[in-house]
Amino acid sequence: MRAEPDATLRHELQARGISRRDFMGFCSGVAALLGLPGSATAQIAQALETKAKPVLVWLEFQDCAGNSESFLRASKPTAADVILDLLSVDYHETIMAAAGHRAEAALAGAVRDHKGAYIVVVEGSIPTGADGAYCTIGGKSALQIAREVCRDALAVISVGTCAAFGGLPAASPNPTSALGVAEAVPGIRTLINLPACPVNAENLTAVIAYFITFGKWPATDGLNRPLFAYGKTIHDACTRRAHFDAGQYVEQFGDAGHRIGYCLYKVGCKGPVTYQNCPNIGWNENTNWPIGCGHPCIGCAEPYFWDRMSPFYAHLTGVPGFGAAADIDKIGLYATGAVAAAFTAHGLVQLGRRTYDRRKQAGATAPPDQTSGPPAESPSSSKAAPAKGDRP
Numbered sequence: 001m002r003a004e005p006d007a008t009l010r011h012e013l014q015a016r017g018i019s020r021r022d023f024m025g026f027c028s029g030v031a032a033l034l035g036l037p038g039s040a041t042a043q044i045a046q047a048l049e050t051k052a053k054p055v056l057v058w059l060e061f062q063d064c065a066g067n068s069e070s071f072l073r074a075s076k077p078t079a080a081d082v083i084l085d086l087l088s089v090d091y092h093e094t095i096m097a098a099a100g101h102r103a104e105a106a107l108a109g110a111v112r113d114h115k116g117a118y119i120v121v122v123e124g125s126i127p128t129g130a131d132g133a134y135c136t137i138g139g140k141s142a143l144q145i146a147r148e149v150c151r152d153a154l155a156v157i158s159v160g161t162c163a164a165f166g167g168l169p170a171a172s173p174n175p176t177s178a179l180g181v182a183e184a185v186p187g188i189r190t191l192i193n194l195p196a197c198p199v200n201a202e203n204l205t206a207v208i209a210y211f212i213t214f215g216k217w218p219a220t221d222g223l224n225r226p227l228f229a230y231g232k233t234i235h236d237a238c239t240r241r242a243h244f245d246a247g248q249y250v251e252q253f254g255d256a257g258h259r260i261g262y263c264l265y266k267v268g269c270k271g272p273v274t275y276q277n278c279p280n281i282g283w284n285e286n287t288n289w290p291i292g293c294g295h296p297c298i299g300c301a302e303p304y305f306w307d308r309m310s311p312f313y314a315h316l317t318g319v320p321g322f323g324a325a326a327d328i329d330k331i332g333l334y335a336t337g338a339v340a341a342a343f344t345a346h347g348l349v350q351l352g353r354r355t356y357d358r359r360k361q362a363g364a365t366a367p368p369d370q371t372s373g374p375p376a377e378s379p380s381s382s383k384a385a386p387a388k389g390d391r392p
């Protein structure tokens, strides 16, 4: 995976049949995704073509490898694939050629030779029960490896909800005492959380491109999530939002409203309380996205979503933290009537958001709903994961 020392991005793109136009289109897309002006496109292109790629190690713990799948992708190579390939990935146990002691030596070498300068991507939660016996690699527990590798890193990027917040392994009753990286490894210099199940590779690419271009990390919210990707809810940009506001809902899967694209709130959509940019960037090179396919958002990017967002097909009044006021059955009545400006769907969602935000840990920043304009520099220190007390 390591790029040849004399391999330039331009040559690599040419070798893979990716035109200059496609590459510039990719850089333009990254600029747009990051919320930067169009003038940043040339800056990103120049940086990607000329600057040294950071050394990166990818740690995989208690997981399903879904984030690696998302990272690798299966479709034809794109400019994004090439850029990710040209990263100096010194260790990724799933895809590296080396195995056993040689693989472990590669990890130890990267940590030793690039102390304070390498990036760690963590996939999967970290089990802490039974002295870490639930996940061991090369005779070391996941917890031991994470602490050894992450503490000397330039930055740690937690990909997927398991690494960010514990994810499915941490769902009640959490038999392995699984934790996300922030809780398991306090003291990380810079922590970026990219939760989702799995991570959207576009967001990972954009974070790395931002760092290579500007030499700093994108601005984050109180849960270490980059604002460019997690600054707004699914609901804010949803293609079905007009139907929500008009009180037009799918009552059950397969009904007439479902077939013509009505809002999925009543069949369980958690888009109003889920922060991620799925409506804007889609999945599989923006082929489509879950709500676009007619399936409600299940809140996969949110902390403890297996516990907090289930049952997945019950609407939000069934979600702990959303009180009786959030009664969707009344929304259509008000939204379609000539009255009730004081209880619009938007106001209802704001009510839900405030309730939700109160549930976040003390010290979290304000709701990340102000993301227009270029991102500012990230706070350098990692913040704690959601407190256990947040859980239902």
Ligand code: SF4
Binding pocket: 234, 235, 236, 238, 239, 240, 241, 242, 244, 262, 263, 264, 265, 269, 270, 271, 272, 291, 297
């Ligand atoms: S409730 Fe879900 S489907 Fe309806 S507008 Fe919001 S995000 Fe879209």
Ligand code: SF4
Binding pocket: 196, 197, 234, 274, 276, 278, 289, 290, 291, 296, 297, 298, 299, 300, 301
């Ligand atoms: S729409 Fe919701 S459940 Fe689907 S990927 Fe996006 S955040 Fe996750």
